[in-house]
Amino acid sequence: MFPLLPHAFAELSEDFHTRQNWEGFDNPFVVTENLDLKNELGINNLCDQQLLNIFNGTEKIESLKPLSMVYSGHQFGQYVEQLGDGRGLLLGQMSSNSGLIDIHLKGAGKTPYSRFGDGRAVLRSVIREYLCGEAMHALSIPTSRALMIIGSDEMVIREKSESAAILARTAKTHIRFGSFEYFHYNNQPENVKALADFCIDQYPTYFSSATAAYEDFFRVIVERTASMIAHWQACGFNHGVMNTDNMSILGETFDYGPYGFMEDYLPSYVCNHSDHQGRYAFKNQPYIGLWNCSALGHALSSLISEEAQGEILQTYEEIFQNTLAQLFRKKLGLEKNQSEDATLIQGLLDIMESEKLDYTNTFRNLTQGLTNKTTPELDSDIAKSWIISFQERHTKEVLSVDKKLISMHQVNPKFILRNYMAQEAIDAAEDSDFSKLETLIVVLTNPFEELEEHQKFANKSPAWAKDLEISCSS
Ligand code: AMP
């Protein structure tokens, strides 16, 4: 039995969603299923075919009340009146050790919010979403995670004809900043309030301290957003489409589209080729996170005074900076907090930028700087003098070198998801070979292990991959 319950969101009025069934595929098959997540959710008694039958709609759970959610949002800075689950469906929810979990389908057919879209997702984009969710989870970054990819023989048109697929994913919530914006801009303050009340009631572990309920509600969202983005910056992750409709109110990374993990350190890195202005460039993410929080604040203005909003928004920068500084200190193997640390970290980033060093590998190999071995990255004169300050700084630490090396290797991944890796797995999957996908899943779910047999995935991307263009089309 799948302990899947109707989602509490279905009890909200019809202003919030449309209840509906969905369209599975005629000839569905399992591309991959997430055994690790099945274990965590306690549903490993269900075999892949049973799950497929449920997610494809072949086997109906009559008690469910599947629905598509309405929302709007700011896309690239412009307000768009109505978005919503154009190809998404909230199937239900289940309880887990870490609270309630949404089960959602992406690519399950048209909904009233599909606009001009076909309601489908392509295999390429669901593989990218699956892989990134697992990669982020393994890096301890809050994220949605996929449970299964269902493949099909159905073709859909994007820039070319592509195979359609369905992603079954989990997230703590699918309520977005844009969910509030929709009701605010439609002059429905009573629904803004109903939605905030719903969130406070549904997610008590997040919003339990609510004394001045709505202020605290907003404060928690701002805190979690700042912290999530600090985690992105620390691992070199570029989301690519930080529109307010892609921002979870619980600070989970989700709606993976044209994301990218930065390779050579470049603050102006833009992973999304459709983002011509570079609005969502790597270095802009912290600022855009704040911009998005203030857009949410505006949508909550019937509940929270401007003054209180301003005071809460002011906490963002400090939380972001402190979290990032803490993460960088760990990456450098430092436990104590010293005033010179910011200069030390910036010094390293400057070297990485001017010498076009691989962000992931430079951090991973820093341990060699501690043991007086030369590191492949840091061998210029300026880099060598940085290593000396790094070693000097370490004399103020108490841990033994061995322990430092272990802890540094636990926070500096050897493996990240480089675009070409996803692309190779996608190309093979489009030819019905899922073995590369399975290998990548092993590598990305163990990013801190040495995995010598997979050494090639720790190397910089091959030359052909430099021109890979990832756009919004999905
Ligand atoms: P995304 O870029 O995936 O966050 O999607 C932005 C909006 O476009 C959301 O409202 C999606 O539901 C909608 N959308 C994206 N692709 C499709 C599609 N193929 N069919 C219908 N709606 C879509």
Ligand code: MG
């Ligand atoms: Mg989206």
